[in-house]
Amino acid sequence: MRLITHNMLKCHVKNCSDPDKQFPLRFKGTAGAEEVKLEQIEAERNDEFLVRMLPRLEWGALAITAGELNIPLPDKVPSDPAADDGFLQALHTAILEMHVLEGTMFCNGCGHEYKITKGIPNMLLGEHEI
Amino acid sequence: MKLKQLEGHLGEVAAFRDPKVQLEQYPTTAHLAARMLYTAEATYGDIAGRAVVDLGCGCGMLSLAAALMGAGCVTGIDVDADALDIAAENVEALEAEDVVDLVHASLCAAGGGDAGALAPNHALLAGMRGRFDTAVLNPPFGTKPGNKGIDVAFLQAACAMATGAVYSLHKSSTREHLVRKAASWGYTCEVLAELRFDVPMMYKFHKKKSVDIAVDLLRLSPAGADKGATEL
Numbered sequence: 001m002r003l004i005t006h007n008m009l010k011c012h013v014k015n016c017s018d019p020d021k022q023f024p025l026r027f028k029g030t031a032g033a034e035e036v037k038l039e040q041i042e043a044e045r046n047d048e049f050l051v052r053m054l055p056r057l058e059w060g061a062l063a064i065t066a067g068e069l070n071i072p073l074p075d076k077v078p079s080d081p082a083a084d085d086g087f088l089q090a091l092h093t094a095i096l097e098m099h100v101l102e103g104t105m106f107c108n109g110c111g112h113e114y115k116i117t118k119g120i121p122n123m124l125l126g127e128h129e130i
Numbered sequence: 131m132k133l134k135q136l137e138g139h140l141g142e143v144a145a146f147r148d149p150k151v152q153l154e155q156y157p158t159t160a161h162l163a164a165r166m167l168y169t170a171e172a173t174y175g176d177i178a179g180r181a182v183v184d185l186g187c188g189c190g191m192l193s194l195a196a197a198l199m200g201a202g203c204v205t206g207i208d209v210d211a212d213a214l215d216i217a218a219e220n221v222e223a224l225e226a227e228d229v230v231d232l233v234h235a236s237l238c239a240a241g242g243g244d245a246g247a248l249a250p251n252h253a254l255l256a257g258m259r260g261r262f263d264t265a266v267l268n269p270p271f272g273t274k275p276g277n278k279g280i281d282v283a284f285l286q287a288a289c290a291m292a293t294g295a296v297y298s299l300h301k302s303s304t305r306e307h308l309v310r311k312a313a314s315w316g317y318t319c320e321v322l323a324e325l326r327f328d329v330p331m332m333y334k335f336h337k338k339k340s341v342d343i344a345v346d347l348l349r350l351s352p353a354g355a356d357k358g359a360t361e362l
Binding site for chain 2: 001002004005008009010012014023041042043044046048049052053056096097099118119120121122123124125130
């Protein structure tokens, strides 16, 4: 799972309703420590795609997650992102090249944990949580 | 990529090892997947450089077809861990890790409008609304008890997740019903092709070696050009 996907995962446990806390899902531990396993897989950069995706990203959430995982990301989006090579490269690496292979995400509101195993986040809930 | 080439690559995609009848797991053939994604790109330009979601991705056939047609990123979502394991192996075998992400989640929930019918899992979809350009899916047809309305629920979820077109396979016998549903969501629905879906003898209740089912390849597009995500 890459951050482009993580950026759309919200806690959806029944009765977990504080929108400020159920997103983004936070990571237990940090990269480099045992809890989170990251891998960079090179991907071809497509600037048009990156610029197109920008307005769809929740930037604040992305910045929090990148910070937690020690993935470099500029603080904010420049006024003309399409012309900013450094920004596009950082964004490309952060959302399309860094893969979380193992880790545990948790909701900052209700504390529910979602595990990532072999790169696949498990968003399934138990019967009583739906 | 040419159609023949695409179908050739997709021929390497492994199918379900132990298909689950309750999930209506029938493999999407390389032949079908190739035609579906080739048309989506060659005729409509809906795949290359786009964010694509594959709902009920199973072993990842449509996700991989989208990746091979140049999708900017693909997210395959399925409720079955065993299918996702195979999907992950297929993604690796076709070297598409740089494009395809897989998510283990349920796209449906109880409590549809019609009595006993399934509905989209709105709680899960909350974060995914309008995040994709294009959706592709070969949903369960809803022919098993307990799966009533699942085809419509998948289609509705797809319309919520993609801002653009949705490509989906459905039993031809449900065409009129789906066209009406699509219209009620503000979508126009075209039948791009009528196909024969060859269902091989996979399950114990199958009495014949294989059965051809008439299937439509539908393309749903928002009625007003370039509108935002659909409100459900």
